Amino acid sequence: MKNKRNVFSLLFLTSFFLVFSGQAQEKKTLFIILDGIQRELLLKNPTPHLDQVMAEGGYYPAHVGGMRGGYSQTPTISAVGYNSLLTGVWVNKHNVKGNSIRRPNYHYWTIFRHFKENYPHKTTAVYSTWLDNRTKLVGENLEATGKLQLDYHFDGLEVDTLGIPHDEQSDYIREIDRKVAAYAANDVREKGPDLTWVYLQHTDDMGHRYGVSPQMDSAIQEADRQVGLIWSAIREREKKCNEDWLLLITTDHGRGDGGFHHGGQTDEERATWIVSNKALNEIASRTPGIVDLFPTMAEHMQLSIPKNQAMEVDGVSLLGEAHASHLSGSLSGSNLSLDWKGYGKGKKGLVWVTPTNQFRYGNSDLYRLLGEVSLEEESANFDLQIAPDNLKVVLELPTGFLNVWVNAAD
Structure with missing residues (x-):
């Protein structure tokens, strides 16, 4: 009887430990931007490592470029796309209009700044083939970002023309990508940063130089191998360290004109994709935007x-329960009409409006509550009693927010 009791106690303690360990799983996030890979070429090429990630989560057609022809229309340019991902807002807010990154509006915080505000003692990392990603977009050690500090980084090799001689074929960028991916994988394996950005550039160089071509195909397959190094390191961490990793892989723009160019608003330039190791919610089936990755990581x-900051985010989480998405609106005199896509039944939301946009200057907007709406009805109308020229409208969801700017009809 004594031996049986000992066995029972051991089994109980083992089961308790396993349950407790599952509850205590530490959450980590790593996102990768593979620059300028158009959707059709990603699907055409053999990508066994990306396929492994998809098998655990999925592949999702996505978009960049904001509201085409509207207030948030956003250039399909690299740094613009990176910053839309980092901040969860389009160019009309974050103000990065091109690769020169002249005047970012740091009032729209990056995911890194929010993360450090929530978890000062957890670690962040950037591994990049472009130095400006850390120094200008994330804004490390700038007054405007509160002197934000990253814990680990590996970048700047592209400015070392002596150590890594430049060549016209851009082979040096391919070599830098390899070094960045290997360094990132090693740090993931040994240090396990809590929030990590990996950026690889060579695919974009091949697109600009050769368009749709064997060279671009080769670059995509090379990028897949580099993803495989990082994915392997993540899998090792999950097994050994009881960690729950979210891996998001995307691109910053599509390509038009035979795969050579981007920057405009054609369907081809706006078309992107997302690969995730976790299955995403119903919103992901409706061609999500790059801005949706910010709230997904935050979730x-x-x-x-x-x-006041969450009400400004243009994206919506692709994880967890979906409540609503795709908010739009119109003004006709004093009448405000709103439409959205609702998910599920019995959910309610609150509609807030303000005629000001003081947030962009670091100040607060004074919102007026119009009332409650049923999300499953997917539309609502309000008599404002006045006829404003424009409104910032926020739909408060059970978790999260949607926002849209609405101008009076001409």
Whole structure:
């Protein structure tokens, strides 16, 4: 009887430990931008490592470029896309209009700044083939970003023309990508940063130089091998360290004109994709935007974002329960009409409006509550009693927010 009791106690303690360990799983996020890979070429090429990630989560057609022809229309240019991902807002807010990155509006915080505000003692990392990603977009050590500090980084090799001689064929960028991916994989394996950005550039160089071509195909397959190094390191961490990793892989723009160019608003230039190791919610089936990755990462990392900042985010989480998406509106005199896509039944939302846009200057907007709406009805109308020229409208969901700017009809 004594031996049986000992066995029972051991089994109980083992089961308790396993359950407890599952609850205590540490959440980590890593996102990769593979520059300028158009959707059709990603699907055409053999990508066994990306396929492994998709098998655990999925592949999702996505978009960049904001509202085509509207207030948030956003150039399909590299740094513009990176910053839309980092901040969760389009160019009319973050103000990065090109690769020169002249005047970012740091009032729209990056995911890194929110993360450090929530978890000062957790670690962040950037591994990049472009130095400006860390120094200008994330804004490390700038007054405007609160002197934000990253814990780990590996970048700047592209400015070392002596150590890595430049060549017209851009082979040096391919070599830098290899070094960046290998360094990132090693740090993931040994240090396990909590929030990590990996950026690889060579595919974009091949697109600009050769368009749709064997060279571009080769670059995509090379990028897949580099993803495989990082994915292997993540899998090792998950097994050995009881960690729950979210891996998001995307591109910053599509390509038009035979695969050579981007920057405009054609369907081909706006068309992107997302690969995730986790199955995403119903919103992901409706061609999500690059801005949706910010709230998705915030959801996974359980970030608490102040309400005035969360109300500005243009994206919506692709993880967890879906409530609503695709908010649009119109003004006709004093009548405000709103439409959205609702998910599920019995859910309610609150509609807030303000005629000001003081947030962009670091100040607060004074919102007026119009009332409650049923999300499953997917539309609502309000008599404002006045006829404003424009309104910033926010739909508060059970978790998260949607926003849209509405101008009076001409």
